[in-house]
Amino acid sequence: MSDPIVIAIDGPSASGKSTNSKIIAAELGFVYVDTGAMYRTLAWHALQSGTNVEDAAAVEKLCRDWPAELVRRGDSVWLEVDGYFPEEEIRSSEVSAVVSHVAQVPFVRDWMKERQRSCVQFGSLVMEGRDITSNIFPDTPHKFYLDASAQVRQARRDADGVEENLAARDQRDSTRKAAPLKKVDGATVINNSGEAPEETSARIIALVRGS
Ligand code: CDP
Numbered sequence: 001m002s003d004p005i006v007i008a009i010d011g012p013s014a015s016g017k018s019t020n021s022k023i024i025a026a027e028l029g030f031v032y033v034d035t036g037a038m039y040r041t042l043a044w045h046a047l048q049s050g051t052n053v054e055d056a057a058a059v060e061k062l063c064r065d066w067p068a069e070l071v072r073r074g075d076s077v078w079l080e081v082d083g084y085f086p087e088e089e090i091r092s093s094e095v096s097a098v099v100s101h102v103a104q105v106p107f108v109r110d111w112m113k114e115r116q117r118s119c120v121q122f123g124s125l126v127m128e129g130r131d132i133t134s135n136i137f138p139d140t141p142h143k144f145y146l147d148a149s150a151q152v153r154q155a156r157r158d159a160d161g162v163e164e165n166l167a168a169r170d171q172r173d174s175t176r177k178a179a180p181l182k183k184v185d186g187a188t189v190i191n192n193s194g195e196a197p198e199e200t201s202a203r204i205i206a207l208v209r210g211s
Helices: 017-028 035-048 054-064 093-102 104-120 132-136 149-160 167-173 197-210
Strands: 007-010 031-034 068-075 076-081 127-128 142-147 188-191
Touching: 007 017, 007 132, 007 197, 017 031, 017 127, 017 197, 031 035, 031 104, 035 054, 035 068, 035 076, 035 093, 035 104, 035 127, 054 104, 068 104, 068 132, 076 104, 093 167, 104 127, 104 132, 127 132, 142 197, 149 167, 188 197
Parallel strands: 007 127, 007 142, 031 076, 031 127, 142 188
Antiparallel strands: 068 076
């Protein structure tokens, strides 16, 4: 069997990563991995357990001890906590407000990196997040950075019905020490303001097939 292919997609909040990654994975028959959902699941777990998310040592301890494991459900991979995937809960305003605190803890990033890299056990991947092109799979030739104007991204999030100021989270994600969001050399930057997801996905698929 040939080696798994990894399509790595990074970008700021509401830049179209999830929508496009799902379309691309379905079209190519690859497994879809939403790494943001993994950080959100830990943030949800922290809120559930009353952990202070701004206390890095407490978050590290929580991460060391939590009963979470990677599970493939259909064509996607998630983290389940005690056999439960909090699919709806992780999209709440409460989780969105704290997730970037949890995500800046170095131990958490190492923990996630190990699991995310191990996802190739499930086959070829479309993996989206903030550090997939820079840190998780920097050697893949299929690297993409999605972007859209701040106005378009905020409008998309408002349309989701989730109250959130994206700018604060984006700022934390781009300026943290551990694996910040950035555009790496070799990544194709696609600004998709004013473009339908099908068009963006078709561009990415064409580039992957052509390379
Ligand atoms: O849905 P949205 O694009 O707003 O965010 P997400 O992909 O669900 O990611 C939620 C948060 O998890 C981000 O704001 C980051 O703080 C963190 N994250 C990260 O640090 N590294 C990743 N690879 C993915 C997400």
